[in-house]
Amino acid sequence: MSASEEVWVLGINMTKFGKYPDLDAVDLAANAVIAALADGGVTMKDIGVVAAGNLLGNGAASGQNVLKQVGQTGVPIYNVSNACATGATAIRTVVMAIRAGEVDMGLAVGVEKLSGVGLLGPGGQGNKDAGWEPKGRYGAVGGIDGRLGTQAMPGVFAQVGMEYLHTYGQTDVSVFARISEKNHSHSTLNPLAAYNKAMTYDQIINDVMISYPNTRPMCSANCDGAAAAVLVSGSKLKTMSLEQRRRAVKISASVLTSDPYQEACQVLPDVNTLTRNAAKIAYEQSGVGPADLDLVELHDCFATAELVHYDNLGLCAPGEAVSFFESGAPWRDGKTPVNVSGGLQSKGHPISATGIANVWEICHHLRGEAGPRQIEGAKVGLAHVIGLGSACGVHVLEKSSV
Amino acid sequence: MTNNSTATQIPFVGYLELNDGEPHLVAHECRSCGARFFDRRNLCANCSGAEFKSVAVATHGTLRSFSIVAFAGPGVEVPFVAALVDCDGTTVRGNLINCDPTPDAVHLGMAVRLATYSLGADSNGVEAINYGFEPDLGKETR
Ligand SMILES: [Zn+2]
Numbered sequence: 001m002s003a004s005e006e007v008w009v010l011g012i013n014m015t016k017f018g019k020y021p022d023l024d025a026v027d028l029a030a031n032a033v034i035a036a037l038a039d040g041g042v043t044m045k046d047i048g049v050v051a052a053g054n055l056l057g058n059g060a061a062s063g064q065n066v067l068k069q070v071g072q073t074g075v076p077i078y079n080v081s082n083a084c085a086t087g088a089t090a091i092r093t094v095v096m097a098i099r100a101g102e103v104d105m106g107l108a109v110g111v112e113k114l115s116g117v118g119l120l121g122p123g124g125q126g127n128k129d130a131g132w133e134p135k136g137r138y139g140a141v142g143g144i145d146g147r148l149g150t151q152a153m154p155g156v157f158a159q160v161g162m163e164y165l166h167t168y169g170q171t172d173v174s175v176f177a178r179i180s181e182k183n184h185s186h187s188t189l190n191p192l193a194a195y196n197k198a199m200t201y202d203q204i205i206n207d208v209m210i211s212y213p214n215t216r217p218m219c220s221a222n223c224d225g226a227a228a229a230v231l232v233s234g235s236k237l238k239t240m241s242l243e244q245r246r247r248a249v250k251i252s253a254s255v256l257t258s259d260p261y262q263e264a265c266q267v268l269p270d271v272n273t274l275t276r277n278a279a280k281i282a283y284e285q286s287g288v289g290p291a292d293l294d295l296v297e298l299h300d301c302f303a304t305a306e307l308v309h310y311d312n313l314g315l316c317a318p319g320e321a322v323s324f325f326e327s328g329a330p331w332r333d334g335k336t337p338v339n340v341s342g343g344l345q346s347k348g349h350p351i352s353a354t355g356i357a358n359v360w361e362i363c364h365h366l367r368g369e370a371g372p373r374q375i376e377g378a379k380v381g382l383a384h385v386i387g388l389g390s391a392c393g394v395h396v397l398e399k400s401s402v
Numbered sequence: 403m404t405n406n407s408t409a410t411q412i413p414f415v416g417y418l419e420l421n422d423g424e425p426h427l428v429a430h431e432c433r434s435c436g437a438r439f440f441d442r443r444n445l446c447a448n449c450s451g452a453e454f455k456s457v458a459v460a461t462h463g464t465l466r467s468f469s470i471v472a473f474a475g476p477g478v479e480v481p482f483v484a485a486l487v488d489c490d491g492t493t494v495r496g497n498l499i500n501c502d503p504t505p506d507a508v509h510l511g512m513a514v515r516l517a518t519y520s521l522g523a524d525s526n527g528v529e530a531i532n533y534g535f536e537p538d539l540g541k542e543t544r
Contacts, residue, residue: 132412132530137441139416141530142521146478147414148532149495150471155484158469163486166467166510173505211484212470212505261448264493266439268467268486 006234009249011040014357017194017225017348019115025061029111030069032228040230044071048103051093053086053110053352087355088393095254104236111226112350154211161304173213176303180218187342189373194223194348218303220349227356252286253396275312278394286396290314294378297358300343358383366399414532430454460490461516499534513538
C-alpha cells in the first residue's frame with residue numbers, strides 16, 4: 001500500500017431517522033454498525049480501526065461502548081468530535097488510516113439521540129443581584145446571547161443567508177422558504193427521513209417563526225439516528241467478490257478543512273471560505289468538476305445555509321445562487337439535484353450521524369438502489385457537511401466501473 | 403460622561419469605552435497586519451503577530467446582516483434583532499435597538515449608529531451599560 005492507496009466504501013447503512021424511545025444511542029449505533037458490516041459482507045474481525053462520533057451523549061455511545069455490543073476486537077478506536085462535521089470526520093479518520101497503510105479496512109460510526117431536545121444554544125443572562133463582574137474573553141458582566149446579537153444556531157445561520165443576499169444586492173427572502181419547500185418535497189420519497197410530508201410555500205412561511213427568515217420547517221429537524229460505514233483499501237477490495245466490487249463506491253476525494261482567518265470571522269462564523277477551500281481541494285483530488293455531479297447532499301442545517309453552499313461548492317457562478325435555485329437546478333429533476341434525501345430540514349439532523357448518512361445517500365444512488373427516489377444513471381456525487389466553529393467535510397464519491 | 407458616572411457605571415463588555423468622549427468600541431488591532439479583534443488575545447489569528455494597539459471603532463455603520471430572533475434559550479428576551487454591522491470596515495455584532503423587530507422596519511444595508519442603554523443596577527448600585535445599534539435616520543436612504 002502507498003499514500004496514493006485508493007479508499008472505497010464497502011458497506012454502509014443509516015438507521016431510519018426519527019424517534020426511538022426504547023433504544024439508546026449504543027443500540028442505534030450498534031444497529032447501524034451491524035447493518036453496515038452485513039452490507040459489506042464482512043465482520044468485526046475484518047475491521048482494523050474504528051472512528052466513532054457522539055456529541056451529546058457524554059461518552060455514552062463512545063466507540064468502546066458500541067464495540068462492547070458488537071465485538072470487542074481490541075482495535076484502536078478514535079472517538080472524534082467536530083460539531084456537525086463529526087460523522088464526516090470519522091470517515092476522514094478511517095480514510096487517513098487506510099491511506100497511511102496502517103490498516104486495510106476500517107469502520108466509521110456516528111450516532112445521536114436528539115428527539116425532544118429543544119433549541120440548541122446558550123441561554124441565561126447572568127444574575128445582576130450577585131454584582132456585575134467582568135468575565136471571560138470579552139470581559140462581559142453577563143451572558144451575551146441576546147445582548148450582543150445571537151449565538152443560537154437558527155439566528156447565526158439566518159445571518160449567513162441574509163449576508164449573502166446583502167453581498168449580492170438582493171432583498172427577496174422568499175428564496176429561503178422555497179428551498180425548504182424543495183427539501184420537504186424530496187423527503188416524501190425517502191422512507192428513512194424523519195419527516196415525509198410535503199409542505200407548500202405558504203405553509204412554510206406561516207409556520208412558527210424561529211429566527212427570521214427561518215421558520216420551524218426551515219430549521220434542521222432534531223431526531224434520533226445513526227449511520228455507519230465500512231471503508232476498504234483498493235488493494236484489499238481487488239481480492240474480494242465480484243458482488244462486493246460491483247457495489248463498492250470509490251471515495252475519489254476526502255477533505256476536511258477548518259476556517260481560515262477572514263475579516264469578521266470571529267464576529268459571525270464564516271462557513272463560506274472553508275467550504276470553498278474544501279470544494280477546491282476535493283475537485284482537484286478527484287478530477288471531478290461541479291458540472292460532473294449527478295447529485296449533491298449538502299449541509300442545509302437551515303434553509304438560509306443551503307443557498308450559500310450552492311455558491312461555495314461551485315454549483316453556480318459566484319453570486320448566482322438565487323438564480324441557480326430559480327432555474328430549478330437543485331430539484332430532483334434538475335441539472336444538479338441537491339438534497340434528494342430531504343436534507344437536514346426534513347430527513348433530520350442527528351448531529352454525529354449526519355456526515356455518514358449524507359455519504360450513504362450518495363452511495364445508495366450510485367449503487368442504483370434508491371428505489372422511487374433513484375437519480376437515474378447517477379455516477380458521481382458529493383457529500384458536504386459543516387460543523388460550526390468551524391469544520392467542513394467534503395467527500396466525492398464515484399460508482400464502481402465493475 | 404460626568405465624573406460620577408465612572409464610579410457607578412460599568413460597561414457590559416470590556417471593549418465598550420464609556421469614559422473617553424462619546425461611547426465607542428475599542429478593538430485590539432494587530433500591529434503587523436491590521437486585523438482587529440474584540441476579545442482578549444494571545445496572538446493574531448491572521449498572522450500570529452504578538453503586538454496589538456487599541457483603536458477606536460467607527461460608531462456609524464451599515465447593516466451587513468441580521469436575523470429577528472423569536473426563539474432563544476432560557477432567560478433571553480425575545481424578539482430581538484441580532485445584527486452584523488459594518489463599521490467602516492470593521493464588522494461588529496450587536497442588537498439592533500430603538501427599532502421595531504419586524505421585517506418591515508429592518509433593511510439590509512440600512513445606516514445605523516452605536517447607542518447605549520442600561521441593563522440595570524446591581525445590589526451595589528453599579529449600573530451595567532450595554533451597546534447596540536439604532537437606525538441612523540439622518541443617513542437613512544430608503
Ligand atoms: Zn496580524
